[in-house]
Amino acid sequence: xxxxxxxxxxxxxxxxxxxxxxxxxxxxxxxxxxxxxxxxxxxxxxxxxxxxxxxxxxxxxxxxxxxxxxxxxxxxxxxxxxxxxxxxxxxxxxxxxxxxxxxxxxxxxxxxxxxxxxxxxxxxxxxxxxxxxxxxxxxxxxxxxxxxxxxxxxxxxxxxxxxxxxxxxxxxxxxxxxxxxxxxxxxxxxxxxxxxxxxxxxxxxxxxxxxxxxxxxxxxxxxxxxxxxxxxxxxxxxxxxxxxxxxxxxxxxxxxxxxxxxxxxxxxxxxxxxxxxxxxxxxxxxxxxxxxxxxxxxxxxxxxxxxxxxxxxxxxxxxxxxxxxxxxxxxxx
Numbered sequence: 001x002x003x004x005x006x007x008x009x010x011x012x013x014x015x016x017x018x019x020x021x022x023x024x025x026x027x028x029x030x031x032x033x034x035x036x037x038x039x040x041x042x043x044x045x046x047x048x049x050x051x052x053x054x055x056x057x058x059x060x061x062x063x064x065x066x067x068x069x070x071x072x073x074x075x076x077x078x079x080x081x082x083x084x085x086x087x088x089x090x091x092x093x094x095x096x097x098x099x100x101x102x103x104x105x106x107x108x109x110x111x112x113x114x115x116x117x118x119x120x121x122x123x124x125x126x127x128x129x130x131x132x133x134x135x136x137x138x139x140x141x142x143x144x145x146x147x148x149x150x151x152x153x154x155x156x157x158x159x160x161x162x163x164x165x166x167x168x169x170x171x172x173x174x175x176x177x178x179x180x181x182x183x184x185x186x187x188x189x190x191x192x193x194x195x196x197x198x199x200x201x202x203x204x205x206x207x208x209x210x211x212x213x214x215x216x217x218x219x220x221x222x223x224x225x226x227x228x229x230x231x232x233x234x235x236x237x238x239x240x241x242x243x244x245x246x247x248x249x250x251x252x253x254x255x256x257x258x259x260x261x262x263x264x265x266x267x268x269x270x271x272x273x274x275x276x277x278x279x280x281x282x283x284x285x286x287x288x289x290x291x292x293x294x295x296x297x298x299x300x301x302x303x304x305x306x307x308x309x310x311x312x313x314x315x316x317x318x319x320x321x322x323x324x325x326x327x328x329x330x331x332x333x
Contacts, residue, residue, distance in 0.1 A: 026056045028262050031080075033069050033087040033166075034062045035202055035283075042282035049274050054265055065200035066092060066166035066249075074099050078256045083263050086126070086251035086270075089166050090310065091173060093123050093250065094317035103255040106264045110271055112288045115246060115308050123250035126270050127285035129219040130244035130305050131170045132237035133157065140214055146240050147175065150215075151189035158196055158204045158213040162324055165200045166247065171217050173316055174245035176323045177309040183323060187330035194331060220244065220303055225284045228298035236303070243307030249285070 037043035037060040047058045061082065063069045070092050073085055078101070088096055096102060104121045112118050118125055133150070135143065144150040150157070160168035176183045195213055198204040208216035215238070226232040251270060253263045269275055277291035280299060287295075311319070 026259055026262055028054070028056050028058050028083050028259055028266060029061060029081050030058065030084045030086050030266070031061045031063050031069060031073060031082040032085075033065050034200070036060075036087055037062045040282070042278045045278045045282065046275055049278075050266060050269050053269065054262065056262055058266075065160075065164055067162075067164045067169060068200075070096055073101060073254075077101065080254060080256065082254050083257040083259050084251055084253060084266060088123065088250050088252065089170075090246075090248045090250070090313055091166065091169050091316040091320075093120070093313040096252065097122060097313070101255060102252040103257075105253055105267050107267055107271065110289075113286075113290045114248065114288055116248075116310065118248070118288075120250075123252050124267055124270065125248045125250050125288045126275070127279045127283055127287055128246065128248045129221050129285040130246055130308070131167060131174055132218065132220040132222075132240075132244055132303075132305075133215040134208065134218045134222045134235055134237050135215045137234050137236050143236075143238050144240075145238075146242050147178065147186050147190065150193060151186065153193065155193055155214040156195045157190075157193045157215045157217070158198060158207045159194055159217045160201055160204050161197050161199055162320075162327060165198075166249075167201050167204075167217055167219075168197070169320070170245050170247050172323050172327055173311055173319070174309060176319055177245060177311055178240075178242035184326035184330060187327050191330050197331070219247075219285065220305065221280075221284050221286065221299065224281070224296070224298040224302060227301075228281050228296065233301075239303050239305065241306075243309040244305035246308045246310040248288075 035041050043060050050058050063072045066087050066089055069087050073080055073082060102122050105124050107124055114128055144153055159171055162168035162172040175186055179186050204216050205218060207213050220237040223235040223237060226235045257263050271289055273291050276287040276289045279285060279287045280296050
């Protein structure tokens with residue numbers, strides 16, 4: 001009886017010590033989009049690697065796609081539990097900056113491998129890519145070379161909603177950057193090709209891989225997934241002669257964080273080889289700093305747009321409402 005009681009007391013002591021150690025660990029809460037923290041995304045590997053260096057508990061909070069992520073953090077305001085928001089992009093930066101929710105990072109001078117110069121004091125990039133329409137080479141033989149050819153074809157396309165999805169917003173701005181005042185006309189011509197509009201990228205790409213659409217709005221890097229994970233080289237991105245819209249995904253420090261030093265450590269880790277080497281074959285985007293070993297073999301045959309299109313964060317914010325209305329009007333007919 002005494003031995004049993006003693007064992008019980010010892011076990012209780014061990015459990016209490018374990019709980020105390022766990023409670024002593026600082027918690028870093030990072031809001032992100034669903035795909036980043038999915039089991040197939042970069043989140044789990046990054047969490048494991050960062051926790052091995054920080055003595056902390058990294059907790060992801062998935063909040064839908066990028067636009068939904070921004071809406072949530074703005075709704076929560078200074079009362080948010082987030083320390084870092086990871087998953088906004090260059091098209092949402094102006095709105096995010098105007099919210100007053102974010103503070104400048106402490107990264108200093110970082111040499112990014114980006115197609116553009118980057119010196120934003122608040123938003124730090126972690127990956128980038130070009131939007132593109134992905135198709136199956138065994139099924140689509142006459143590949144459109146621009147939006148007008150796509151509109152004249154019988155191809156069925158699935159796209160994402162620009163009000164909730166960063167690829168959807170990217171497509172909206174791609175058409176606007178390529179066609180300017182003719183953007184509304186292009187959307188009217190494309191309306192018959194668009195079979196549905198999904199809330200986010202995951203739903204759209206799933207429809208494409210299930211054979212429900214001929215093409216899907218995604219990235220020039222998307223075929224790398226099929227090459228690496230499925231040994232399938234039948235998927236390709238269509239090159240458009242108008243150029244392709246550039247997306248840069250970013251993270252930012254929340255001004256009200258109670259763990260500012262830990263946030264700074266995380267953002268520094270974000271531009272390290274440990275983080276950047278995870279990105280290509282989990283988030284299927286280009287890293288902002290090429291890892292020492294270079295890009296994976298699955299990226300070697302990807303198409304490279306001859307022309308990059310991108311609006312400034314301010315211009316993207318200025319045209320977004322009008323461009324969304326052009327899109328909505330064209331697709332509601």
